[in-house]
Amino acid sequence: xxxxxxxxxxxxxxDRLAISRAIxxxxxxxxxxxxxxxxVFSQTGxxxxxxxxxPPGAGKSTIANKLAQLYRGQGLSIGIIAVDPTSxxxxxxxLGDRVRMIDxxxxxxxxIRSMAxxxxxxxxxxxxIEAVDVLDAAGKDIVIMETVxxxxxxxxxxxxxDTTVVVLVPESGDSIQAMKAGLMEIADFFVLNKxxxxxxxxxxxSIKMILSFKEQPEWTSDVLxxxxxxxxxxxSIAEKIRQHREFLMQNDRLTKKRRLRxxxxxxxxVADRLKVDFWDRARxxxxxxxxxxxxxFSTTPYDVAEDLIEHFRTM
Amino acid sequence: xxxxxxxxxxxxxxDRLAISRAIxxxxxxxxxxxxxxxxVFSQTGxxxxxxxxxPPGAGKSTIANKLAQLYRGQGLSIGIIAVDPTSxxxxxxxLGDRVRMIDxxxxxxxxIRSMAxxxxxxxxxxxxIEAVDVLDAAGKDIVIMETVxxxxxxxxxxxxxDTTVVVLVPESGDSIQAMKAGLMEIADFFVLNKxxxxxxxxxxxSIKMILSFKEQPEWTSDVLxxxxxxxxxxxSIAEKIRQHREFLMQNDRLTKKRRLRxxxxxxxxVADRLKVDFWDRARxxxxxxxxxxxxxFSTTPYDVAEDLIEHFRTM
Numbered sequence: 073x074x075x076x077x078x079x080x081x082x083x084x085x086x087d088r089l090a091i092s093r094a095i096x097x098x099x100x101x102x103x104x105x106x107x108x109x110x111x112v113f114s115q116t117g118x119x120x121x122x123x124x125x126x127p128p129g130a131g132k133s134t135i136a137n138k139l140a141q142l143y144r145g146q147g148l149s150i151g152i153i154a155v156d157p158t159s160x161x162x163x164x165x166x167l168g169d170r171v172r173m174i175d176x177x178x179x180x181x182x183x184i185r186s187m188a189x190x191x192x193x194x195x196x197x198x199x200x201i202e203a204v205d206v207l208d209a210a211g212k213d214i215v216i217m218e219t220v221x222x223x224x225x226x227x228x229x230x231x232x233x234d235t236t237v238v239v240l241v242p243e244s245g246d247s248i249q250a251m252k253a254g255l256m257e258i259a260d261f262f263v264l265n266k267x268x269x270x271x272x273x274x275x276x277x278s279i280k281m282i283l284s285f286k287e288q289p290e291w292t293s294d295v296l297x298x299x300x301x302x303x304x305x306x307x308s309i310a311e312k313i314r315q316h317r318e319f320l321m322q323n324d325r326l327t328k329k330r331r332l333r334x335x336x337x338x339x340x341x342v343a344d345r346l347k348v349d350f351w352d353r354a355r356x357x358x359x360x361x362x363x364x365x366x367x368x369f370s371t372t373p374y375d376v377a378e379d380l381i382e383h384f385r386t387m
Numbered sequence: 388x389x390x391x392x393x394x395x396x397x398x399x400x401x402d403r404l405a406i407s408r409a410i411x412x413x414x415x416x417x418x419x420x421x422x423x424x425x426x427v428f429s430q431t432g433x434x435x436x437x438x439x440x441x442p443p444g445a446g447k448s449t450i451a452n453k454l455a456q457l458y459r460g461q462g463l464s465i466g467i468i469a470v471d472p473t474s475x476x477x478x479x480x481x482l483g484d485r486v487r488m489i490d491x492x493x494x495x496x497x498x499i500r501s502m503a504x505x506x507x508x509x510x511x512x513x514x515x516i517e518a519v520d521v522l523d524a525a526g527k528d529i530v531i532m533e534t535v536x537x538x539x540x541x542x543x544x545x546x547x548x549d550t551t552v553v554v555l556v557p558e559s560g561d562s563i564q565a566m567k568a569g570l571m572e573i574a575d576f577f578v579l580n581k582x583x584x585x586x587x588x589x590x591x592x593s594i595k596m597i598l599s600f601k602e603q604p605e606w607t608s609d610v611l612x613x614x615x616x617x618x619x620x621x622x623s624i625a626e627k628i629r630q631h632r633e634f635l636m637q638n639d640r641l642t643k644k645r646r647l648r649x650x651x652x653x654x655x656x657v658a659d660r661l662k663v664d665f666w667d668r669a670r671x672x673x674x675x676x677x678x679x680x681x682x683x684f685s686t687t688p689y690d691v692a693e694d695l696i697e698h699f700r701t702m
Contacts, residue, residue: 106689113688311605327682331678334682341688342665343658344694346699365647366649372425375425377656380653
C-alpha cells in the first residue's frame with residue numbers, strides 16, 4: 073500500500089513547510105514519494121523553467137539570486153533548485169550556496185533548495201527534476217535550476233529547462249574548451265559574467281566563434297556581458313529569457329519541447345525500474361556464478377549478458 | 388549468422404593493420420564486431436592498463452607520449468587510446484591529438500588511436516574499453532587510456548584502468564573544484580604538470596588538503612610535480628605506477644579490481660541490450676499513444692512507465 077503524503081493540499085497552496093517536506097520526501101525516496109510524485113505531476117505545467125549552468129565560480133548563484141529579485145519585483149513567485157554534484161567527503165558546497173543565497177531567502181516569495189549528491193551521481197538529476205515539479209505544483213511562476221559543470225547529470229538537468237543559460241567568465245578558457253562536450257548544444261544563450269575583467273572581449277569572441285559553427289536555423293544564440301555582483305546586465309538576461317520564451321510560444325515549440333522532455337523522462341524511469349527488476353536475487357547469484365568462468369576467460373561478458381537476458385525474459 | 392573478422396590471427400600477432408581494422412570494427416559496430424569482441428576477450432588479461440585523465444590543456448597527451456617512450460626504452464610494447472568526447476560540430480581535436488603524438492607514432496612498438504564521439508556520448512566509453520581489449524589481445528604490454536574531463540563517460544573509462552593518474556596544472560583552480568565530482572575518487576595519484584609555473588606550490592597544497600579528507604587505509608595517494616614538455620619527472624610517474632602495480636599484486640587486489648570491472652561491464656551490457664529489446668515497435672507506439680494523456684495530465688510518467696514494463700514482462 074502506497075502511503076500518502078500528509079500535506080498535499082498545503083503543498084498545492086504553496087506552503088513553505090509542505091514544499092520543503094515534499095522535496096525531502098523525493099530526495100530520500102521515502103515510501104510515500106511515489107504517490108506524491110504522481111499527484112504532484114498532475115498539477116505541473118504552469119511554471120516556466122530556467123536552467124543556469126556553467127563552471128564552478130562563474131557566478132551562477134549570484135545570477136540566479138539577482139534574477140529572482142528582478143522577477144520578485146514583477147510580483148512573480150520563484151523557486152530555485154541549486155544542484156551540486158559534490159562527492160560525499162567534500163560536501164562543503166551546500167552551506168556555501170545557502171550563504172550566498174541569503175539575499176533572497178528572506179523573501180517569502182522565493183523558495184530555495186540546495187541538493188547535493190550523497191553517494192551516487194546517478195539519481196541526483198532525476199530527483200532535481202522531481203523537485204522542480206514540486207515547486208511547479210506549489211504554484212511558483214518561475215523555477216530556476218542552477219547546476220555546476222558539464223557532466224551528463226548536468227546535461228540531463230539542463231535538458232529539463234525551457235530556457236537554458238550558460239554562464240562563463242573571462243578566465244573560463246578550460247571551460248570554453250569543455251563546452252565542446254555538450255554545453256554548447258544546450259545553451260539557448262550565453263552570459264559572460266565578470267565582464268569588467270581582462271580578457272572579456274577575447275572570451276566573447278571565442279564563444280561567438282564556436283557559436284558560428286552551430287546551425288541555428290530559427291533561434292539565434294548570443295553572448296551577453298554582465299557584472300552580476302554589481303547587478304549590471306541582469307535585466308538583459310531577463311529580456312533574453314523573455315525573447316526565448318516568446319520564441320518557444322510560437323508554432324507549439326514549447327509544447328513539443330515539453331513532450332520530448334516527458335518522453336525522455338519515461339524512458340529513464342523505465343530503464344531505472346528495469347534495472348531494479350532485473351537484478352533480483354536469482355540473476356545476481358547467476359552472475360556471481362558465471363564470474364568464475366569470465367575470470368578464467370572460458371566465457372565472455374557478452375555471452376554472460378546474453379544468458380542473463382534470456383533468463384529474465386523466460387522467467 | 389555472425390560474420391567473422393578476417394584478420395583475427397594477424398591481430399593476435401600484433402599486426403598494426405589488423406589492430407586498426409579491429410578497432411574500426413568496434414567503433415562502427417560493424418556486423419562482425421560482436422563475434423570479434425568475444426574472441427578478443429578470450430585473449431585479454433595480460434596488458435597493464437593505465438588511465439590518464441584531467442582537464443583540457445593539462446598535458447595528458449605529452450605525458451602519455453613521454454611515458455610511452457620510457458616504456459619503449461624498457462623494451463615494452465605500448466598501445467594508447469586517446470578518448471575525446473567532442474561534440475560533432477567542433478571535431479578538431481582528433482587531428483590535434485594525432486599531431487601532438489607524432490613523436491612516438493613513428494615507432495612500431497607503439498600503437499596510437501584517437502576516438503571521438505560522433506553524436507551521442509553514451510557509447511564512447513564502452514567502445515574505448517573494447518578498443519583497449521583489442522590492444523591487450525594484440526599483445527601490448529601496456530595500454531594507456533587518455534581521457535579529457537570529469538564527466539560520467541570519463542569516470543567509466545578511468546574505472547577500466549588498473550592505475551589511474553589525474554593530471555592537473557597550476558591554473559586548474561576550476562578543475563580542482565570540479566574534482567569534487569569524481570576525479571578525487573578515481574585518482575590513484577596526482578600529477579601536477581607545468582610545475583615550473585607560478586602557483587605550483589599552492590596547487591599542490593590544495594590537492595593535498597583535499598586528499599587529507601579521503602580515507603586511504605592501504606594505498607596512500609600523492610602529488611608528483613613534473614614538467615612533461617621537458618621530460619622532467621616522467622620517471623617519477625613511471626616509478627609511482629610501478630609502486631601502485633606492486634601494491635595491486637598483493638593480496639589479490641588486482642584480480643578483485645578486474646573482477647569488479649568485468650561485473651560492471653556485464654551490467655552495462657545488460658542495460659544496453661535491455662534498452663534495445665524494450666523499445667521495439669510495439670512499446671514505442673504504446674508510448675506514443677500514451678503521450679497524449681501525459682500532455683493532458685490525465686496520467687503521469689510514472690504510470691506510463693509501469694504500464695510499459697508490465698507490457699514487456701507479459702509479452
